[in-house]
Amino acid sequence: MKTSRLAVACLLAAAVxxxxxxxxxxxxxxxxxxVGSTVRTSxxxxxxxxxxxxxxxxxxxxxxxxxGKAVDAGDGHVDAADxxxxxxxxxxxxxxxxxxxWRVVSIDTHVTEGDYTFTxxx
Amino acid sequence: xxxxxIQCALVALSLAVPAAASGHGFAGKRFFPATLATxxxxxxxxxxxxxxxxxxxxxxxxxxxxxxxxxxxxxxxxITENLGVxxxxxxxxxxxxxxxxxxxxxxxxxxxxxAFYRNDAHEAIVSxxxxxxxxxxxxxxxGAESFSTLTPAVFFGKGLGDLPDDVKWLRPLAITxxxxxxxxxxxxxxxxxxxxxxxxxxxERSALHRSRELRHGGHAHDATxxxxxxxxxxxxxxxxxxxxxxxxxxxxxxxxVGLEAPFNRMIPVVEFAMSTALDRGASGTTGxxxxxxxxxxxxxxxxxxxxxxxxxxxxxxxxVLAQLHFFLxxxxxxxxxxxxxx
Numbered sequence: 001m002k003t004s005r006l007a008v009a010c011l012l013a014a015a016v017x018x019x020x021x022x023x024x025x026x027x028x029x030x031x032x033x034x035v036g037s038t039v040r041t042s043x044x045x046x047x048x049x050x051x052x053x054x055x056x057x058x059x060x061x062x063x064x065x066x067x068g069k070a071v072d073a074g075d076g077h078v079d080a081a082d083x084x085x086x087x088x089x090x091x092x093x094x095x096x097x098x099x100x101x102w103r104v105v106s107i108d109t110h111v112t113e114g115d116y117t118f119t120x121x122x
Numbered sequence: 123x124x125x126x127x128i129q130c131a132l133v134a135l136s137l138a139v140p141a142a143a144s145g146h147g148f149a150g151k152r153f154f155p156a157t158l159a160t161x162x163x164x165x166x167x168x169x170x171x172x173x174x175x176x177x178x179x180x181x182x183x184x185x186x187x188x189x190x191x192x193x194x195x196x197x198x199x200x201i202t203e204n205l206g207v208x209x210x211x212x213x214x215x216x217x218x219x220x221x222x223x224x225x226x227x228x229x230x231x232x233x234x235x236x237a238f239y240r241n242d243a244h245e246a247i248v249s250x251x252x253x254x255x256x257x258x259x260x261x262x263x264x265g266a267e268s269f270s271t272l273t274p275a276v277f278f279g280k281g282l283g284d285l286p287d288d289v290k291w292l293r294p295l296a297i298t299x300x301x302x303x304x305x306x307x308x309x310x311x312x313x314x315x316x317x318x319x320x321x322x323x324x325x326e327r328s329a330l331h332r333s334r335e336l337r338h339g340g341h342a343h344d345a346t347x348x349x350x351x352x353x354x355x356x357x358x359x360x361x362x363x364x365x366x367x368x369x370x371x372x373x374x375x376x377x378x379v380g381l382e383a384p385f386n387r388m389i390p391v392v393e394f395a396m397s398t399a400l401d402r403g404a405s406g407t408t409g410x411x412x413x414x415x416x417x418x419x420x421x422x423x424x425x426x427x428x429x430x431x432x433x434x435x436x437x438x439x440x441x442v443l444a445q446l447h448f449f450l451x452x453x454x455x456x457x458x459x460x461x462x463x464x
Contacts, residue, residue: 024420024421024449024452025148025153025420025452027153027370027374027420028373028374028375029374029386030373030378031378034378035373035374035375035376035377035378036290036376036377036378037378051420052420108452108455108456109455110451110452110455112148112151113150113151114151114374114375115151115375116374116375116376
């Protein structure tokens with residue numbers, strides 16, 4: 001087999017699979033408050049933006065204080081206008097470090113999970 | 123409405139089998155990329171097509187040097203969630219400084235792998251497997267062995283995400299590795315004379331050959347007995363590991379440092395692929411150190427590494443290793459990308 005034929009075969013295979021419609025694992029792209037950030041005032045919501053649309057029925061987010069106690073409003077949900085956004089409301093929080101825990105299911109049923117902290121300054 | 127119900131049912135079904143949710147390369151929140159010279163510990167549905175290696179191999183004695191290109195393909199399939207099988211081959215092009223270019227396929231390789239330990243909280247996984255280099259299935263003119271080699275091995279992966287806050291910048295680090303012993307099915311073979319043998323000898327001296335054989339078992343340390351022309355094939359301790367710093371992990375779980383595409387999906391990596399001869403008149407360690415970059419997208423992964431020989435026996439020039447890799451469980455989640463038995 002000539003090298004050029006092999007290269008063409010590889011390119012064709014790549015084209016076939018990359019042109020196939022597919023979803024994938026949902027990775028956290030960015031968040032507000034940002035991962036590891038320090039903010040001056042308590043946010044009213046925590047918003048997580050993912051790389052893939054989420055399955056609303058099986059995607060969760062919670063916010064905990066330093067003692068591990070849940071402090072969010074318990075209304076974590078996928079944004080109706082953008083299924084790649086996960087939102088939860090939080091009350092006015094005192095200064096401290098808070099951990100955001102999430103577990104989401106992308107629309108192709110893959111599960112990903114994670115957590116991060118943000119700090120509200122004194 | 124009906125399609126929506128079906129979709130929900132599929133989601134519910136997948137959630138009933140927690141391990142099924144993870145897919146390729148995950149232990150907890152840690153994503154481990156597929157490494158090029160170190161077999162990763164995961165059982166996955168994936169396709170590497172192509173993996174390309176370029177390397178110049180110096181001549182020894184009066185023999186000419188060669189310029190070599192290896193184009194590999196490997197397909198891996200999950201049988202169950204934790205048991206997988208894979209098959210691969212390599213097409214070799216060997217261009218001697220003097221003489222005719224040799225082309226042909228190396229032996230077919232089949233491997234089985236079973237993941238028997240996973241700790242999501244500590245981002246750890248351990249698996250065991252065996253690689254079978256099937257003798258006589260490739261072209262001898264490019265160095266394919268006439269005999270088989272079986273290499274049982276243990277594979278591991280560990281992310282450092284459980285480190286304390288004081289050293290949070292080290293949390294994106296992860297290590298993967300493998301340790302195995304190569305068992306050739308023949309202790310020695312007798313080589314014939316002629317150009318074909320000369321070319322084969324050149325191929326077997328290459329660092330490229332050594333690096334590939336490290337992953338799949340083989341004979342980088344073959345020694346020739348000058349009296350009877352017998353080539354001895356020692357048992358080998360094949361070991362490799364990778365050190366990775368995951369920028370996606372840094373961005374998503376430690377500190378958003380403002381990286382944008384494509385840097386927010388990059389994973390700098392250094393791989394160490396080694397082989398140590400154990401017996402039959404051979405000794406010493408050969409191998410390569412491969413610094414590089416892996417870019418892990420949603421469905422595919424691109425990687426490129428330098429291939430640096432660790433000593434003169436491993437080669438004396440830097441090669442290049444590159445790969446295009448497909449996550450079949452993401453591309454075809456309901457067909458080709460799911461285990462055969464669930």
